[in-house]
Each structure stands twice: as structure tokens, then as C-alpha cells.
Amino acid sequence: MAESAKTKPSANELAILGELEKKVLWLASWTIYHANHLRENVDGVKVGGHQASSASLATIMTALYFRALRPQDRVAVKPHASPIYHAIQYLLGRQSRQKLEDFRGYKGAQSYPSRSKDADGVDFSTGSVGLGVAQTLFSSLVQDYVRAHGWGLQRPEGRMIALVGDAELDEGNIFEAILEGWKQGLRNCWWIIDYNRQSLDAVIREGLWARYEALFKAFGWDVVILKYGALLQQAFRERGGERLRQWIDNCPNQLYSALVFQGGAAWRRRLLDEIGDQGDVTRLIEARSDEELARLMTNLAGHDLPSLIEAFGKVDHDRPICFICYTIKGFGLPFAGHKDNHAGLMTPAQSESLRAAMNIRPGHEWDKFEGLAVAPAELERFLERVPFAAGERQHVAARIEVPAQLPVTIQPLMSTQTGFGALLNELGRENSATAERVVTASPDVTVSTNLGPWVNRRGLFAREKMADTFKSERIPSTFNWDFSPKGQHIELGIAEMNLFILLSALGLSHAINGERLIPIGTLYDPFIQRGLDALNYACYQEARFILVATPSGITLAPEGGAHQSIATPLIGLAQDGLAAFEPAFVDELAAILAFAFDYIQRDAEGEASERNWLRDETGGSVYLRLSTRPIEQIKRAMTGELRQAIVDGAYWQRAPGPNCQVVVAYTGAVVPEAIQAVGLMAEDRRDVGLLAVTSADRLNAGWTAAQRARERGLVHARSHIEKLMADVPSHCGIVTVLDGHPATLAWLGAVRGHRVRALGVEHFGQTGSIPDLYRHYGIDANAIVAAAAALTPGRPIRHLKALP
Numbered sequence: 001m002a003e004s005a006k007t008k009p010s011a012n013e014l015a016i017l018g019e020l021e022k023k024v025l026w027l028a029s030w031t032i033y034h035a036n037h038l039r040e041n042v043d044g045v046k047v048g049g050h051q052a053s054s055a056s057l058a059t060i061m062t063a064l065y066f067r068a069l070r071p072q073d074r075v076a077v078k079p080h081a082s083p084i085y086h087a088i089q090y091l092l093g094r095q096s097r098q099k100l101e102d103f104r105g106y107k108g109a110q111s112y113p114s115r116s117k118d119a120d121g122v123d124f125s126t127g128s129v130g131l132g133v134a135q136t137l138f139s140s141l142v143q144d145y146v147r148a149h150g151w152g153l154q155r156p157e158g159r160m161i162a163l164v165g166d167a168e169l170d171e172g173n174i175f176e177a178i179l180e181g182w183k184q185g186l187r188n189c190w191w192i193i194d195y196n197r198q199s200l201d202a203v204i205r206e207g208l209w210a211r212y213e214a215l216f217k218a219f220g221w222d223v224v225i226l227k228y229g230a231l232l233q234q235a236f237r238e239r240g241g242e243r244l245r246q247w248i249d250n251c252p253n254q255l256y257s258a259l260v261f262q263g264g265a266a267w268r269r270r271l272l273d274e275i276g277d278q279g280d281v282t283r284l285i286e287a288r289s290d291e292e293l294a295r296l297m298t299n300l301a302g303h304d305l306p307s308l309i310e311a312f313g314k315v316d317h318d319r320p321i322c323f324i325c326y327t328i329k330g331f332g333l334p335f336a337g338h339k340d341n342h343a344g345l346m347t348p349a350q351s352e353s354l355r356a357a358m359n360i361r362p363g364h365e366w367d368k369f370e371g372l373a374v375a376p377a378e379l380e381r382f383l384e385r386v387p388f389a390a391g392e393r394q395h396v397a398a399r400i401e402v403p404a405q406l407p408v409t410i411q412p413l414m415s416t417q418t419g420f421g422a423l424l425n426e427l428g429r430e431n432s433a434t435a436e437r438v439v440t441a442s443p444d445v446t447v448s449t450n451l452g453p454w455v456n457r458r459g460l461f462a463r464e465k466m467a468d469t470f471k472s473e474r475i476p477s478t479f480n481w482d483f484s485p486k487g488q489h490i491e492l493g494i495a496e497m498n499l500f501i502l503l504s505a506l507g508l509s510h511a512i513n514g515e516r517l518i519p520i521g522t523l524y525d526p527f528i529q530r531g532l533d534a535l536n537y538a539c540y541q542e543a544r545f546i547l548v549a550t551p552s553g554i555t556l557a558p559e560g561g562a563h564q565s566i567a568t569p570l571i572g573l574a575q576d577g578l579a580a581f582e583p584a585f586v587d588e589l590a591a592i593l594a595f596a597f598d599y600i601q602r603d604a605e606g607e608a609s610e611r612n613w614l615r616d617e618t619g620g621s622v623y624l625r626l627s628t629r630p631i632e633q634i635k636r637a638m639t640g641e642l643r644q645a646i647v648d649g650a651y652w653q654r655a656p657g658p659n660c661q662v663v664v665a666y667t668g669a670v671v672p673e674a675i676q677a678v679g680l681m682a683e684d685r686r687d688v689g690l691l692a693v694t695s696a697d698r699l700n701a702g703w704t705a706a707q708r709a710r711e712r713g714l715v716h717a718r719s720h721i722e723k724l725m726a727d728v729p730s731h732c733g734i735v736t737v738l739d740g741h742p743a744t745l746a747w748l749g750a751v752r753g754h755r756v757r758a759l760g761v762e763h764f765g766q767t768g769s770i771p772d773l774y775r776h777y778g779i780d781a782n783a784i785v786a787a788a789a790a791l792t793p794g795r796p797i798r799h800l801k802a803l804p
């Protein structure tokens, strides 16, 4: 058995870890050097950012991965430490040499650790700084959620750990997360700050550690400051040592960095100059060679294995901890400490001398144990017993059975937002597997996005019970706000970033906790843009969730321009990993939601299916753009065929006749205007068609994929939209309309070469009534008719009024 992380390491183990630390630094450096100097580099682009930044974390990651981490722990590694991560996985037999040789190249190890693109078990992707850090916090909350519901208790509780660059803490989303973590009773979360006092551009401000310390403590975290390594601590105990400690404690970051870069002789000059006393202090300095002095003065705790091992090993509680580890950016490399070192790359000569110092023979650079002082067999034995490597990194969770159809009572006049509330309310009544696994979350817009009825039924989640005082005081209220460990709604503060990162964590529960959830997050549509990078991040790491964004567009008329979204349909179209829908009717929404419950659980590899050319087998997350506008509902039977067409993205609400002159293609809440316009044109244009587009995103994706398939020789490939448009005569014009940016549907004309006039909203909204605003922005029935008249020859359309 591996020695427990809690026990003190033996001298032998320390010796082995020291050798591994050297090897990790070498392999990471060689990987970067190889990618820049040796691999055929066709585009001539050199990479910076990795070398110095990686070296900063080599010791900390050695201490963690080879000793402190347990199989159940999950880690977000600072983006630029990717080569260190891959080197460690290589030593553990979880990464191939080929991938290292191809680092940053096609199909090679990724520049920044990636759950989806790397093959060596990355727990959390990182890249956009700050997001991976917050992801660990929310993953801890999700672990608590899962266990509080009685799932996954057979597995030990893991720690969620982030390796954080000090400049990364400038990202506001981190602070939003800390505040939310405090509210939710965060546990089992470690943030290890690589306090190298350098960012990308330069050396950072003095004394930040004290701000961090105060801040983390204010939110209930333990703070552990790891500043000086064993050598320095020993020196401080010598005569004159106290004076040395005072000097180094007061040394400005810039000067310290500069001296690190300059080396032993510079340290000696400076120290003798400033604190030399011809007595104890001078003796302390002069007793050391230049090399020894440099080693002493750079012996920060973040590069001192025994200090790190001790600090990590002695944690015996589940409170969140922030470790502030003093490090040196580029430690062990020629440009250590230099303020410009972020993009620093070793020259051939520098690499050569590092190779010589590491005892590595030319041609043996990739050999795992080359140049190490411990016998390979002993290293092998050690690596085989590393606790971290004992478990599966990615769990596989069973699929949750979901119903093919969702019950809902459709009122004659109803908005999609009300429909959403009604659908979840119905679901909340049930005792089904689906209902059990649904978890909702909202950043202070639970009630205003219509989650209230669901929350009344299923309760709010908290690790500790908290009753609704209004209820116990018998004050009438529409909403029951009881918290308990069994609750199924996570109420967040207003920060939308937190919503998306929480969805990312909930949506990876199947892989991280081995327990699948069906996460549904709600927010106002315009505020997607507030959290967009976090949404992109969640999609990039293949988290699975349903995002319900409502209200949307200028249809939110009296609320005005600050709350009216314009660009979000384009986000829906362009965001990878997210299938976007904008239904107009509640029966469409019911079909889409049932599809979404299934779709978010799919993760089969596979090519696009030949039915609609969408990669439906691979699944993804779902975005529903909903509206508060009550719409007269159509009474119709939901056939299997209609259901499929809704999910594929469009259907003919009124099929175009053989001599069709105009097609109106609409999306979402503008359906009454589209229907009215078709009626107004009926006498003056032949066979007008009305195309209901429920997902511009999926229509577009299927069309693109089918074209690509044809170009590759699959001549019969046809996408859903191509099939729908097959019989529309070429002289026909298409007017597209939605409450959002017109480009969302403008591409429809390119499918079969029809002329298009795309209506939508391009400029900021304002207050008004729906008719006022639809008229002003040109998406009312009259504007549709005017567009059709301009697009298609024929007699004047009688009902057309002059445009405002």
C-alpha cells in the first residue's frame, strides 16, 4: 500500500519525490522546447507562456500528484501548467510520448488542460483564467448536493482543488464564487495559489498576499501561508538569521525577482551592502558559496517539497482552505524571476546546459528515468503505488429514464414562459426518476422565470434545514421557501457567472460523482451575455444542462432597452455544444423539453446521422429562449412527425402552394404578426407559405453538415431545411422575422438560392407596448407585408400601410 498522505515521508520517499520533481520539470521543459525548436513548425509560430509559468508549479504539483492527492480528488490546473500536468501523467503511464512530442500540435497534448480534447484524464478544463478555479468551488457544492440526496455514498468524498495563478485572482468571477460558496456552506475545497508575484506582463503589486488572506478569512476559509522553505528557516535560526529574515520580508517583489534572475554573486553584493555587519550576518552570508547563497535565497516554500508535503498532509478537516504558496516564476530555468519571462523560451544553448545539469544523454530526453539518482525499478515501484493513480478519473453514470412526452394543460392563451412553469409544475407532481434527478438553479430570478410552482413542490436545497418563517408565522405567500438537504432548487445570488459555472459543475456530475443530474438553469435572456464566457467554458468541457432564458427580446416591451436581448439568437446559433431553440407555442416547448431531457444524456461518439445531419448521437446542452408574451395556442394533435420536425428545427405551418410567391419564416413570439401578415397578403400573392422555425441553430447546423457530406461524395445527403424548401419555386421570396438579430434567419435564402428580406431587431430597445415596439423596429405584420411587397413582383398588396 502507498504510504498515507498524512504520515511523514521517509527520507527515501523524499529522495524519490525530489528526483521526480526534477524529472517533471525536465519533461515539461523539453516538451515545450521540442514543440518550438525541434518539431517541424510550418507556421513559424513560437509559443510563450508555458515555460516559466509551468516551472513555478513543478514542486507543488509533484507534492500533490505523487503524494497528497487521493483518487477521489479532482483538480483544476492553472492553464500554463499544462506541460507539467502532461509530464506527470506521462510518468504515471496515463499520457503517451507521442502526445507530448505533439504538444500544441494537431492531435497532441493540448496547450491548456482540456477535459474534452486531452487523453490523460483532465478533471476540469482551464484556459480562460478564473473559470476553472470557480469550477472547483461549485463542484464541491454539487458533490454535497448529490450526497445529501443519498446518491454516491459508496464513494469517498473528494476534495476539489484549484491550482491558481496569483494574477488569476484579478478575475471578478472568483470573488463572486467565494461569496456564493460562503452562502452555501462550502466544504472540501482547496485553492492553492502559486504566489510567484508575476503576471503575464510584469511583477505584481506589493503585499497582495495580505489582501488575499483577509479576504479569504472573511468568507470563512482557512488560510495557510507557505513562505519559506526548510533551508531558509534553518538559516533564520542561525546567528544573524533574524536580520536576514527581516531583510527578505521587506524585500520588494521587483527587487527579489531581479536578484533571483541575477544569481548568487548579485545576492551577495546586495545583502552585504544592505545588512552586512562584519559580524553574524556577514558570517552567515560568507559561509556560503555563490551557488549555495542563490539556493538559500530562492528556497521558498512553494519549491520545498518537505514543507508542501507537511502542509497538505496535515489537513484534517473539510473547511475550505486557501494555500498561499510563495514560488518563483521560471524556477530552475535560466530566466527565473525575470519580469519578461512569461513568453520566455529556452535557447538551444540553455536547453543543452539544462540537459547536462540533469544528466540526460542526447537521444534519451524522453526516457522516464534517465539521469535520476534512484534505480528505475524503485521508481517504477513507487509510481505504481501512487494513490492518485489508483482510481478512475471519469465515471460513467447510467442513463436516467425520461418520458417521451411531458404532460401539460395548454390554456387558449399562454406564453412559452408560463408553459415552462406549467411543465415543471406537472413534473414536480410526479414521483419519477426524471423528477428526482432534475435540479434547478437561478440567480435570484426563480420567481420571475416561473420556477416558483416547481420550487413549491420540490423545495430549496441547503445542507441544513431552514424553514420559511412566513409559512410558520402563517403569513399568506404564494411561495414556499423551505430549505432542506432534499430540496431540488439551488438559489443563487444574482451573479450570472455563478449560474453558468454551477451548471457546468452540475452538468458534469455524471463524470465526477458518477451520479447523473438533469440541471435546469433559468435567467433573463439578456444576461446570458454577462456570463457568456462561463457558458462557453461549460460547453467546452462538455457539461450537460438545460438553460431556460426568459423573458427575451423587445417583446419584454415596457421593461425597456436594458432588459431586451438582441444578440442572443446569434449566440444560440454560434455556440458549440449548445442546441438553441425558440418555440412559439407551448406544445412545441413540451416536445423540445422532452427531447432535451434525453439529448443532454447522450454521449455516444458518432458521425452525423443521415436523417437530419445533426450530430444528435453525441448530445449536448440545450438553450431555450422563451417569452412572456401570451400567444393564442393552436389546437392540434401532436403527431410523431410534427414532434420530430419541431426538434429538427422547423415545419410548415402553412405549406407553400406550387406557385408560391412568398414564404414568411418566423421564430418565436412574433408568430401572431407572421400569421396576420400571411392573411393580409393572401389576396395579392399566390400560395403564401408560413414556415415555423423552432431552431435556427439546428436547421443551420444540419444544412452545413449535409453540404459538407455532399462535397465528400455522399450525393444524397439532405438536411431538414433542404427537404422543407425542396418544392419552393425559385422565384419565390422569403421574408424572415424574429424578435432578435435578423442575421439569425437571413441565411435561409442561401439554402436554395431564394431572395431574402430578413427582419429583426438591430438597435437597442426602449420602453413601449409590444405593438409600439414591433412597429418601430419593423417586425409587425405591416413590416412583413412591406418586405414581401418589395421582394416579390406583383400587384400592390392592398392591406399594406405606409411604414412609419
Ligand SMILES: Cc1ncc(C[n+]2csc(CCOP(=O)(O)OP(=O)(O)O)c2C)c(N)n1
Binding pocket: 052, 053, 054, 056, 079, 080, 127, 128, 129, 164, 165, 166, 167, 168, 169, 194, 196, 198, 199, 200, 329, 342
Ligand atoms: C480570461 C483570460 N484573460 C487573459 C488571459 C491571458 N493570460 C494567460 S495567463 C495570464 C496571466 C498569468 O499570470 P498568473 O495567473 O499569475 O500565472 P503565472 O504566469 O504567474 O504562472 C494572462 C493574462 C487568459 N488566459 N484568460
Ligand SMILES: [Mg+2]
Binding pocket: 165, 166, 167, 194, 195, 196, 197, 198, 199
Ligand atoms: Mg503569477
